[in-house]
Amino acid sequence: MTELRIDNPSAAETEDLAEHQRMVRRAKWLKIYHGSLLPLLSGIAGLLLWELAVWGFALPQYLLPAPMQVFETMIDRWPVLMSHLWYTVVASSVGFVIALVLGIVVGAAIATSRSIDRVLYPWLVIAHAIPKVVVAPLLLVWIGFGLKSGIIFVVVFTFFPIVVSTVTGLKSAEPDLLQLVKSMRANRWQTMWKIRIPTALPHVFSGIKIAATGAPVGAVIGEFVASNRGLGYALIQAVGSLDTPYAFASVIIISVFGVTIWYLAELVEKLSIPWHASQR
């Protein structure tokens, strides 16, 4: 890792470096262990527990199918599930990206202007606090069915956490640092980019992580309300016909998708704010 050298190494130091590199290697293994092995182990433990619960309590299939049954179903219907997944992935991703951009822009507006804050925020809170199920028919009538409405559901679902965390983050800038760039005659825009946004990023990533994992839920609910495709559609079909193994297969795929997004978001966070205390 340390190619660039500031000091010339002494003999003792070369030894230290070797020692250090041993430590770095160990840390790396530990990280891999923590980063993949542990989640894997805990995943396997979870599945075992599930299987045990099913057999131990003699739970009937219609209530909770055993993991093996679910896996069989999953393999049997793999192509269908994958095509549904694809649809959900598209809706989630597009919706999330829109929410991200919109959320940051709106968050910035709110953080900058007290008036915008007071005029806009209550409506956002209302939009967040309204159960989407009621407005769903309205939304559908206006927007129509299909991918579009799925995307809009995702946006509505994921927008709010991003706005809130952006606002808090942007307001957290150190007064001293603001004075520093003021002395360099930075305009609002520059203050935003050079000071406020970097300060906000650790906050924003909290919002992003909450929102990103919420995106598939938004997509699925959108598909629930009206769609001919997607995992939400698969789910409603499965639940409607008491086909619990199929329902759980869909759920597992949704979860895996959610966890994947989560780790992606963590990765992006790690790469974006290596300087922050939480990442050092």
Add this chain to the structure above:
Amino acid sequence: MTELRIDNPSAAETEDLAEHQRMVRRAKWLKIYHGSLLPLLSGIAGLLLWELAVWGFALPQYLLPAPMQVFETMIDRWPVLMSHLWYTVVASSVGFVIALVLGIVVGAAIATSRSIDRVLYPWLVIAHAIPKVVVAPLLLVWIGFGLKSGIIFVVVFTFFPIVVSTVTGLKSAEPDLLQLVKSMRANRWQTMWKIRIPTALPHVFSGIKIAATGAPVGAVIGEFVASNRGLGYALIQAVGSLDTPYAFASVIIISVFGVTIWYLAELVEKLSIPWHASQR
């Protein structure tokens, strides 16, 4: 505001103080204006727009009832709505408080131990990413109708944002400050209380604000799925008979409740972290 005086006032300074107090008064009025008048105005504007939309597009009642109609319904059925509201308020509050305590404890555990992080976090993500509708029948069978399942829905709904923001917050402590208390031989627990938690608070409040406004949604969805009271129940009845004025009356009450919680959370934030840059 400034009773306690550090310096003895000179004549000029007394004048300054008067000037300053004038300014403080002005700022206070501006704050009241921003804090209540603006949201009120924007609320009224929203209602007007709604009324206009209904008349302008000649929207039929079953699609979007006019505000006046909704208000009439609200007044007509006030006692029923209030008794439903009470139920929802109880479920939301209890669920939120449980989620808050649990979320902070779990967040602390995750922030402290890398192993707990890796073992537990994926499951939390999964719990967050699973569409709750699927597990609803399961919940019904296990827990049954009533307040309990409503509370559980709220917990499941609001838990995640609190955990995520707590984890980020607790990890954000300045290494220098950690070293400071290390030099005072603070134990883990003390480091937590004296350094990590104060640093985390601004983050945690983002999570709390997201979660708090999400709580009524959780309660309503819970009531949708498994309850015979509460605003969610009122909604399911209203939607079932296309009684849109009643549905919107419920929705408005839910929103007002959500906005109230929001402002409460902001108030608590203001009082809890007056020292933070975002509140100065």
Add this chain to the structure above:
Amino acid sequence: MLDTASFVDVKSVEKTYFTPSGVVHALGPISFSFDRGQTVGIVGPSGCGKSTMLKVLAGLEDRTRGEITVQSRNVNGPLDDVGVVFQKDLLLDWRTVLENVLLPAELRGRVDEKIRTRARNLLEELGVSGFENNQPWELSGGMRQRVSIARALLLKPSMLFLDEPFSALDALTRDKMNVIVQRLQMHEEVTTFFITHSIAEAVFLSDRVIVMSDRPGRIIDDIEVGIPKPRTLSVREEPEFIDITRRIRIHFEKAGVL
């Protein structure tokens, strides 16, 4: 200071902080003026309002009363073309050392190879070379301070505001810095306003030393330093130099109890 308007003119400026825990009159009415190219040193007891004065002068902090004009124009916002070294080093954690130094150029949209080279040279001159790509928290206190000096000098501003710029430096490095700053002033005619706790440093670098009283800070002495520039470090043994330092010391001693 004759009938022509001075470069900077400060008239009865006062600053009072109003905090929830009390009113702090930080800066008593202060009036003075100085010319382009002059170096003004400020000394005074800790907490007397020096940093406050510097920020008010630079237009970074509102004054409670009084007037400040620079080149006959009223100051109501941050001044243009200035470099400020704050008392804290204020390096941005999310930028490497070099990027921190380049910040003012970036804000002007003027980052090119030339300015990069200047940044590197400045760091070299100030003795922090080799750490360009390090993060700020990997530097020692004195190194951080020098990085923030490099940042203030980057764009060759025509006016410098320095708030205890060398406080974290050892005697030798400090002397080196003094020489560098003096050279800068000679070559580039920079008007400099600087705060220091070292009386010797104040006298060595300044054309004029202003001595401030305890809070609320007022001017209790304003001393022209007639020693011709450039000065070498040996000037510190000259009688005139020693006289002035003694004069300042006496002000201090009168105020405090030793």
Add this chain to the structure above:
Amino acid sequence: MLDTASFVDVKSVEKTYFTPSGVVHALGPISFSFDRGQTVGIVGPSGCGKSTMLKVLAGLEDRTRGEITVQSRNVNGPLDDVGVVFQKDLLLDWRTVLENVLLPAELRGRVDEKIRTRARNLLEELGVSGFENNQPWELSGGMRQRVSIARALLLKPSMLFLDEPFSALDALTRDKMNVIVQRLQMHEEVTTFFITHSIAEAVFLSDRVIVMSDRPGRIIDDIEVGIPKPRTLSVREEPEFIDITRRIRIHFEKAGVL
């Protein structure tokens, strides 16, 4: 330093930082020891590893190699019963000035009226009274530094680690502080390890001055200051004092180019 084990024993201690942007050998092999109640002053060029040494000694930072024993016990974690003044003032924004000072007592569960009074007295003595209930950001740089000194002194630790504790103070306040610290040492037998950039201060306060080389910091001189304590400020004009300061200055000058 005779056959009896010293209070603190440092043997071939080294510290190297490994950062993504390079390896920094901060502290060369350093060995020395000192006795209970001694005051050891450290001087050396900026960035030579003084703060690193202090943190390693106090057990706050791991060493890369070497051994440190305090009272014959190996140091492997933070020392007990010490007060540390860091180079940055590290006041907690979420506590008032008084609460900041009381922090160490709180961590021991020892906050009572007596300790509060002590905290207030310390603040008074250090010249920051009247600001007990202010927030840290409402203080000047020098005031902040004094608050952090008060915090380190609160519990009357038997060992003090001071990293440039007076750097933000004016000459007079600094002198006051020197007198206060000396009194403390005399009355309470505090073993003190302190870093300073003022050679005069080092000599005035110390029983021993250690001079460090450029990075990686090694000991290039270790001077016993034989002037009997208590010393008054006038001791600075005595020939022995001037001799020692000259000897240190020469080390500095040999290293750098003036």
Add this chain to the structure above:
Amino acid sequence: DEIKVALDWAWRPYHAPFIVALAKGYYEEAGLDVEFEEGRGSNTTAQLVGQGNYDIGHLNITNAAHAISKGIPLRIVGVYQPRTAASFIGLEGKVELNEPQDLTRYRIGSTPGGSDQLSLRIFQLANDISETDLNIVSMDGSTKTTALMAGQVDVVSGDSYAYNALVRGAGYQPESFLLAEHGVPLLGFGFAVNPGSEERLGDSITTFLEVTKRAFQEVAADPEAACTLARAERELPGEHSQCVDYMTGLLALSTDAGADDWGHVSEGQVTALLQVLEDVGEMDGGWEASAYYTDKYFP
């Protein structure tokens, strides 16, 4: 005896007989202590009763049969709506629904999974309409009505009495097409019990059905009064007229409450139902009709 009854859904106008029986104390008179709990769809009710949380379920018997085939421990003990209410509903004037083939011309809103989908598939099978002939849009139950009236879809599939009442309530006239008249032999509402409860309750089940029958008679005789009483007792959605409309719509599809065979479940009915479920692939063959029902509690 204490009897816990799970309804198929939250209180709806067609539950009026239960409300009447409760309000007038008919169950108490007969020595029963009956308690009703609302449900969230017949499938869930089947699960709830099967798990033993409740003794008797009032639910759609097609769902019940399907649930039994999935292994949920239930026994059908009565059917009072021998004809399914599943139908296609459009707005009068906008669509014409006379022949099965008419449906191929319209956009149909239908809820995937559940009874909607099932009856649709049976209908297609019975009338030789292939899957690709129909233009189906999937949507949630609450969305269907709104979409229908906003013109997003031309026809929705659903229970005739409910949607007719909704459409009329919104000021339109419904044009409906009853699947039961076109080869769909599914069953409507009835009762199923949990085997454990069956043992415990025994003849009380008969009593329960008897009393319920009496309440149905009373409601059929005067739906107006029943609705007035029911709306006073419970929070029912919709206006009074909608309630009556709803009620009479369902009664029209049910066995006459005065008739002797009200509530009787026959082997023929069950066999036909199971056969058709097997035909559309909802359940495997090899079933035994007697495992699904019993008529021993028929009053």
